[in-house]
Amino acid sequence: MIDKVMTAQQAVKKYIHNSDTVFIGGFGHAIAFAIAHEIVRQKKHSLHLVKTGADIVFDLLIAGGCASRLSCGWYGNPGIGMSNIIRKAVASGELALTESTNFSMMLRLHAGKLGVPFIPSPILADGDLAGSVNGIKTIKCPFTEAQYQAHSALNPDVAIIHAQRSDMNGNVQLWGSVGDTIEGCEASQKIICSVEEICESEEILLCPHLTKLPAHKVVAVIKQPFGAYPSYLHDYYQRDERYYAEYTSDTKDSLKSDEWLQTSVFDHEDFDSYLNSLPGTLLDQLAWSKS
Amino acid sequence: MIDKVMTAQQAVKKYIHNSDTVFIGGFGHAIAFAIAHEIVRQKKHSLHLVKTGADIVFDLLIAGGCASRLSCGWYGNPGIGMSNIIRKAVASGELALTESTNFSMMLRLHAGKLGVPFIPSPILADGDLAGSVNGIKTIKCPFTEAQYQAHSALNPDVAIIHAQRSDMNGNVQLWGSVGDTIEGCEASQKIICSVEEICESEEILLCPHLTKLPAHKVVAVIKQPFGAYPSYLHDYYQRDERYYAEYTSDTKDSLKSDEWLQTSVFDHEDFDSYLNSLPGTLLDQLAWSKS
Amino acid sequence: MNTNTASSDKNNGLEKPLITDEIISQARAAFMAAREIKDHQTLFVGIGLPCLVAHLSQSILSPNCHLVFESGLMEVACETQPLSTASANIAKTAKMHGSMLDVFSMLQRGEIDVGLLSAAQIDIHGHLNSSRLTTKSGKTLSLPGSGGAHDITVLANKVIAVMPSDPRRFVNNVDFITSPNSPYGNREGVAGVAMPDAYFSFDTGRPILQKIYSDRNADSINESLNWDSEISDSLEIVNPPEGDLIERAGIFLKNS
C-alpha cells in the first residue's frame, strides 16, 4: 500500500499548479483552511476557484493574489456579511467573477462526478443570472420537447479538503455536514486532503461507511490537527465565532487585509506555527461539545 | 412526531396498489424479503418491478403472480445461475421483460432522484440491447455536438426496503453495501421500510451520518427482525448460503415452485411465522461474524 | 425602546433575553410567515429570518414539519439561530446528514412544500433580488448573490418570502432579478411575502395586502411601501404575537 503522507508544503508544491482549476472543500464545516494557507504562502497564482457558496477561505486565497477567476453561487461571510476582498478584487479587475446559483454549481460538479457532459435542469432559464452564467445552454427534452437548461460538467484539476481522518493510502473518512464537498472531490482529477489523524487501515475497516473519497484519486494525505480552523470539524472542535465576527473589520481595507495576511500566513512557516500564535487557551476552548 | 410504525400486512395493504411500479431495495445485501412475502401473501398483481440486478426476491414476486412487467439490467441467482421462474414467465407471456444494463437502470433511477427528465450517457448507443431498451433516446450534446443517449427518469410509485434500524418517524439507518437502494428509494414517491430494530430518535441523533432516507417520504416503518432473510444484513446476520444453493432446484418446475410458495409464504400468516418454521438453530447459526 | 420581560417556565435553563424592538419586529414578520405553513409540510429554510419562521413553526404552530437546509442537513430541530446552513448547532440536531445534492434534488423532485426565503428586494412581480443594489447616485452595491435562492424560488412547490419592514425592499421592479418568480411546471412560485406588519399574497400575480396585524392600519402600511399593491376586499386581521412567542423568538435570536 502506497504511503501518501506528506506535508502541506510538499503537497501544494507538487500538486497545485498556477492556472489550475481548484475546488475548495468544506461548506460551513470542515473548510480546508490549512491547505489554503499553504497555497497563499507559496504564492500560487492565476487559479480558477470553483464552489457553490464561497466563504472566507476564498477571501484568503484572493487577498493572497492566488486566484484570477472565481465561479460560485454565493460569496461572503456566512450570516455576517459581504466579502470586502472579493468585492474589491472584482472592482479592480484582478478577479473575474462568474456568479451563478448554488444548485447550478452543484449540478455542474455532479455532472463532473458522473462523467457526463451535462445535466438538464429547469433552473437558470429566467432571471438576470440566466444570461450571464457560463456553461449553460438551452436544450429540449427528447421525450417531452419541454425546454431545460443543460448545466455543463465541471472537472477541477484538483480538490483540497480537510477531514477527520484517513489511512496513509488516502481512504479518507469525513462526517458531519458535507455540503458540496464529496461531489467536488469526485469531480476533480486529484484530491489533496488534510486530516486530524492518520489511522491504521484496520481502523478504516471497522467503519467503511465513513470513508467518503476513493483512495485512488487522493494524491496527498497531510496530518494537520485543527486544519479546518477557524471553521469547525464535527466531533473535533467548534467554530471560532470571534474570528468570523471580527473578520469583516479585519479585512475592511487593503492595509488591514495585508496585515491580516502577514500575521496569519506569511509570518509562519507552516499552519502549526500559525496555530501556536493564537491566544493560549483558544484551541482548548473550542473543544467539541455534544450538546 | 408522527408514529409510522405498523405491520407489514397493514403497510402493504395501504400503500401498495395493483399496477404500481415498485422498486425493490437491497442489492446482494439487505434484500426486502419480508415485505415481498407479504406482497405475495396479499396477492397483489400487475406490478411493474424495476431494478438494476434482479435477484431471487423477484422470482418470489413473479412466481406469486404479482408482476406483469420487469425492467432490469440482470436477473438470476447471483453466482449460482439462471432464474427458472422468470425465464418461464417470459416464455409463457405472463411477464413482459425489458432487459437493459445495470448502469442504465441506475441512471434512470438517479434521474428520478435528481428530479430531472433524463441523464445523458454514452452507454446503450451500440449493441443488440440498444434497440430494445425502453426510455432511451439519442441526443446531441449542446456543447460538443457529440451524440449521447438520454436515459429517462424512472420514478417508481413505491420502494420497499429493509434496513438495520429506524425511529418511529422513519429516519432510516442503513449501512453496509448499498448498491442501488438509496437511489431507488429517493426516486420513489413513497417508501415502505422494514427494520431489525425501532430505536429512539435520540439514538438517531448520535449517528445522523447513518440515516440514509429522508423521513418525509417514509410512509411505513415495520419492525421485522431477520426481514432480509435469506439474504444478509451487515452487522446483524449472514446470508443463508444453503437456501441460495438449493433455490435453483427448489424452483426447477412449476410444481416445485408452487410447493415452495406454499410452504414459505401461504402457509404463514406473517414473516415471523415463516421464520419460526425454519430449522431450530438456523437463525442462530447465521449470527454475524466480524471476520 | 420597548422592552418586554415576559417570562415562561417553558424555557427552563435558558437565560431570559432582553426583548428589544428588533426582536419584536422579527418575531412579527416570522409569525406572519409561520401562519402560512401547514403541519407535516417539508420546508427548505434559508438563513436569517427564515430560520425564525422555521423555529416558530416547529416549536409552536406546525410541530410535525420537516426542516431541510441547503448544506444537506435534514430533519433538523431548529432550536437556536444558525449563522450558516451548515452550522454546528443545526448539525447536532439533524437526524440526517445528507449532502447538498440530496436536498436540492428533493427540491427539484417537487418534495419541498414551502421554500422560506429572505432577500434584499422583492418586487410586484414576486421577483427577488439578492445580487446587487443600485443606489440613487447610480452606484452598484454588490451583495453575496443567489446561493440557493434562485433554485428554491424556481423549484419549491411554493415560496414564502419574509422581509424586514423597510420600504426600500418593496419595489415595483427589483434592481436585479436573482430569483425570478417563474416556477417550474405547475409549481406555485412566490405565494406571498410576510413582514412585521402584514402579509401580501401574490394570488393574482400582483401584491395584495391580505393579512394585517390588528395593531396596524392597512392604508398606512400599503402606502408606506415603495410598490404598487392593493388591499384585499377580504382583509384578514391577525392578532400579533406576544408573551411566550415573543420570548421564544428572543431566546432563539440570542442563543446563536
Added chain:
Amino acid sequence: MNTNTASSDKNNGLEKPLITDEIISQARAAFMAAREIKDHQTLFVGIGLPCLVAHLSQSILSPNCHLVFESGLMEVACETQPLSTASANIAKTAKMHGSMLDVFSMLQRGEIDVGLLSAAQIDIHGHLNSSRLTTKSGKTLSLPGSGGAHDITVLANKVIAVMPSDPRRFVNNVDFITSPNSPYGNREGVAGVAMPDAYFSFDTGRPILQKIYSDRNADSINESLNWDSEISDSLEIVNPPEGDLIERAGIFLKNS
C-alpha cells in the same frame, strides 16, 4: 484427475485444498489475465473468473491495485471468492462502502484502468454476449443478461475478458451483442481475452494469439477454437502458474 498437493507456509491456518483440473484451469486463465494488469491500476471486477484474476493480481502480481465492485464496494481485499458483487466476504474487506452510482461514475469518468469480465461468448470483433445463446436446433437459451458488462465494456479504459477453455465460447459472431466493443471516446475497448491456454489480443481489431503457455502448442490452440484468429509473429511464451500460485487459487475458490 491431476491432483497437486503443493504446500506453502504463506497460507497458515487455511486448510489446504485438493487441487483439481478445474482449479488449475481457472488459475491458468486468471494468471494469464492478471499478467496484463499493471501495479497501481484501478480494476472494476465482475463476478466469477474475474475475481480470481483480481485476487492473483492483488496478492501476488500487482499488490497496489485498487479493486472496485459494481455494488459500490471499493478498495476491496479480494481474499475469498464472492458469490455476488455485494457479498459479505468482500463487504468486510472493503475500505469504502460507496454506492452503485459511485462506482459506475468512476467508470464513466474514465478512472477505471481495466474492466475484468467474463461472458458466455466472445467474437472476433471483441463483442461479448451474456444475454442469450441460440442452440444448433435454433432454440434460444436465456442468460442473466448484461448486469454491468455492457457498461464496463463501453466505459472502462480497457477491458480484459477471461474465459474458460470452451470452443463454443470463441466465435466469429456472438449470438447476441450484449457488450459491444465500441468504447467511449478514446478508450481502448476489449484489449484481449485470457483463457487457460493462451491470451489473444485485439490490438489490430481482430484476435491474435499473442501469448501462450509453454506447455501448449499455438497451432493446436488456435485451431481448437471456433473463430478466425491469427498467430502473432512475436508470440510470447509464458511459464504456466504452479506451486504457490495454484494453491492460492485453490484456497480462493474453495473458501467461498
